[in-house]
Amino acid sequence: MQFKISKELLDQIDNLILHNKERELHDLLSELHYADIAEIMEELDDNQASYIFSILDSEKTADVLMEIDEELRVKILKRMSAKEIAEEIDELDTDDAADIIAELPQSKKEEVISELEDVEHAKDIVDLLRYDEDTAGGLMGKELVKVNENWNVLTCVKEMRLQAENVTRVHSIYVVDDDNRLKGRLSLKDLLTTSTKTPISDVYIKKVDYVRVNTSNTEVARIMQKYDLEAIPVVDEMGRLVGRITIDDIVDVIKEEADKDYQLAAGISQDVEADDSILDLTRARLPWLVLALFGGFISVHTLGLFEPAMKEHGQLFFFTPLIAAMAGNVGVQSSAIIVQGLANNSISGSLWNRLLKEISLSLLNGIILATILFLGSHFLLGYATQIGEIIAVALISVIVIASLIGTFIPLLLDKMGIDPALATGPFITTSNDICGILIYFSIARLILGF
Numbered sequence: 001m002q003f004k005i006s007k008e009l010l011d012q013i014d015n016l017i018l019h020n021k022e023r024e025l026h027d028l029l030s031e032l033h034y035a036d037i038a039e040i041m042e043e044l045d046d047n048q049a050s051y052i053f054s055i056l057d058s059e060k061t062a063d064v065l066m067e068i069d070e071e072l073r074v075k076i077l078k079r080m081s082a083k084e085i086a087e088e089i090d091e092l093d094t095d096d097a098a099d100i101i102a103e104l105p106q107s108k109k110e111e112v113i114s115e116l117e118d119v120e121h122a123k124d125i126v127d128l129l130r131y132d133e134d135t136a137g138g139l140m141g142k143e144l145v146k147v148n149e150n151w152n153v154l155t156c157v158k159e160m161r162l163q164a165e166n167v168t169r170v171h172s173i174y175v176v177d178d179d180n181r182l183k184g185r186l187s188l189k190d191l192l193t194t195s196t197k198t199p200i201s202d203v204y205i206k207k208v209d210y211v212r213v214n215t216s217n218t219e220v221a222r223i224m225q226k227y228d229l230e231a232i233p234v235v236d237e238m239g240r241l242v243g244r245i246t247i248d249d250i251v252d253v254i255k256e257e258a259d260k261d262y263q264l265a266a267g268i269s270q271d272v273e274a275d276d277s278i279l280d281l282t283r284a285r286l287p288w289l290v291l292a293l294f295g296g297f298i299s300v301h302t303l304g305l306f307e308p309a310m311k312e313h314g315q316l317f318f319f320t321p322l323i324a325a326m327a328g329n330v331g332v333q334s335s336a337i338i339v340q341g342l343a344n345n346s347i348s349g350s351l352w353n354r355l356l357k358e359i360s361l362s363l364l365n366g367i368i369l370a371t372i373l374f375l376g377s378h379f380l381l382g383y384a385t386q387i388g389e390i391i392a393v394a395l396i397s398v399i400v401i402a403s404l405i406g407t408f409i410p411l412l413l414d415k416m417g418i419d420p421a422l423a424t425g426p427f428i429t430t431s432n433d434i435c436g437i438l439i440y441f442s443i444a445r446l447i448l449g450f
Contacts, residue, residue, distance in 0.1 A: 010043055017048050026055050034060050038067035046075050062091035065100065074103055082108060086115035093168060094121065095141035095249065098128035128243075136220050137213035139253070140234040140243030143167045146174040147200055149183050154196035156186070171231035174241055175204040182233055182241045184208050210235050213242060217253045224250050295430030299324070299437055306441040315384075316444055319377075319391050320437060326369070326395060327402040327436030328429040334358060334406025335428050339420045342410065355407060362403035366396035390447050394440040401439060402432045 016025040029037055029052065037060070041049040049068075053061060053076055065073060065088055077085060077100070085104075089097045089112065101109050109129075116122040124142040131137025145163045147156040156173075164170055173186040184206040194203050210233045211220050224232055224247065234243045303320070338354075370392035377388045406428055410420035 005040060005043055010040070013040065013044070013052075014048070017051055022055050025052070026057075029056065034063035035067050038064050042069050042072060046072070050076055050079055058087070058091070062088045066092065066096050070103070073100070077104065082111035083115045085112045086117070089125070090116060090118055090121065093141045093143050094124045094128055095139065095243075097121070098125050098138075099133075101125060102129060102133065131213060134217050135213065136211045136215040136217065136234050136245060137243075139217055139220065139245045139249050140213075141246070141249075142243050144174060144233070144241075144244045145170050145172075146176050146241060147186060149175050149177055149201045149204065151200050152196065153191060153194050153198050153200065153203070156191065156200055157196070169246070171244070171246060172233070174208070174233050174244075175200060176241050180240045182208065182210060182235050182239060185233075208233065211245070212237070218257060220245060221250045221253045221257070225254075291427065292430055295434060298434050302434060302437050302441075306445070313387070313444070313448060315387050316390070316441070320440065322373075323391070323394060323398055323440045324433040324436045327398045327432040330362065330365075330399050330402040331406035331428045331432035334362075334403045335410050335420075338407055338410040342414050342420050354411075355404060358403045358407045359400060362400045363396070366399035369399065370395045386447065390444045391440075393447070394443045397439050397443060398436045401435055405432060405435065 013025065013028070016028070029040075032040075037052070037056070041052055041064070044052070049072060053064065056064060065076070068076070080088075085100075085108075089100065092100070101112060104112060113122055113126060116125070128137070128140070128142070131140075133139075143166055145160050145167055147159060151159070160173065173188065173191070174182060175184045175186055177183055184204045185208045186200065186204045190203045209223065209227055209229060211223060213234055213236050220232065223229070224245075229247070231244050231246045233241055234245060236242050373395055374388040374392040377391060378385060409428060414420045
């Protein structure tokens with residue numbers, strides 16, 4: 001059953017902390033998974049969270065430290081000495097350890113690294129810190145199992161036993177040459193069913209998917225998703241095996257990218273959360289709201305250009321919100337499909353074919369919607385046939401133009417190296433609103449001759 005935090009549990013924990021009942025609190029938390037403990041800590045204030053962290057068993061604190069929110073983790077780390085942090089780091093895999101050390105001030109980083117007892121562990125962490133966090137090098141861990149292509153099966157088994165002691169989970173066995181260059185991978189089944197004297201070079205699989213240290217994290221995620229991989233090896237510029245990336249790290253990347261795209265689509269320009277300060281939330285939201293405001297000014301100015309027409313044909317004004325809304329909605333639909341295709345790397349064919357397909361689709365949708373609107377305006381609302389013709393033609397035109405804008409803008413942004421998710425938010429809605437109003441009244445002017 002999935003763990004859920006109840007008010008009763010939080011009240012109980014609060015009471016135990018208040019009365020300093022350390023043993024009872026320890027017993028209560030000891031049965032919980034470290035992820036559940038992290039969730040509880042995030043519901044408490046900083047002092048209470050730090051108190052819980054201080055009474056946890058050492059085998060759980062390192063895992064809890066990785067699970068809690070980054071902001072809370074920073075606050076807890078500030079209260080710990082370099083030696084105490086180093087003790088936690090020694091319990092973590094190198095990739096997680098590097099992530100935590102990267103969050104520390106420069107002066108404290110050096111102190112913590114100098115306090116690490118395992119010299120090899122410290123060297124691996126320092127090596128990982130030099131990679132950008134958004135690359136394969138920044139994602140990878142050093143823990144892996146590898147064998148030499150010149151060994152036989154018996155030697156491999158002996159070496160693997162020694163290496164596996166430092167690896168939490170063995171996903172793959174990698175094969176390297178004398179210069180540590182990646183040559184392939186070894187099937188555990190083949191290893192178990194082959195004579196102990198057989199050379200590894202006779203049984204290992206030479207085809208192996210891999211990424212380079214400077215491969216972007218999103219590209220790593222795409223490759224692992226495409227080939228359904230639980231882990232993928234990482235090589236340097238010379239093809240030498242330097243680490244591996246596991247699926248749990250990629251899940252985090254996918255979640256972060258999805259969150260970022262969702263926020264961009266909603267018109268939020270910075271990475272924020274609901275619990276962030278009002279100032280941070282304002283900085284994230286305000287830029288696009290200002291853009292929408294200026295877009296509104298342009299829409300008002302556009303309507304002002306056709307003020308004489310609205311005085312003479314006032315019925316046109318009532319359909320303005322409908323036209324603007326349809327333009328925005330169609331644009332968002334088109335851009336959302338393109339952005340999704342770009343994210344999944346599933347868009348194929350030329351740009352012209354893509355635009356032609358979008359024109360055909362928008363024409364079909366436009367004709368159906370325009371027919372419904374024409375019949376509704378004439379028979380249900382009683383407007384003149386000429387007015388119905390204007391709004392029908394305008395609606396078809398607006399839908400086609402909005403579809404093209406919604407298709408072209410994300411592709412253009414992607415070519416320019418800008419996140420195309422930007423095109424599914426207020427940017428596309430505002431621009432299509434303005435275009436929709438301008439097209440609507442321009443068609444009305446042509447038909448009515450004002």
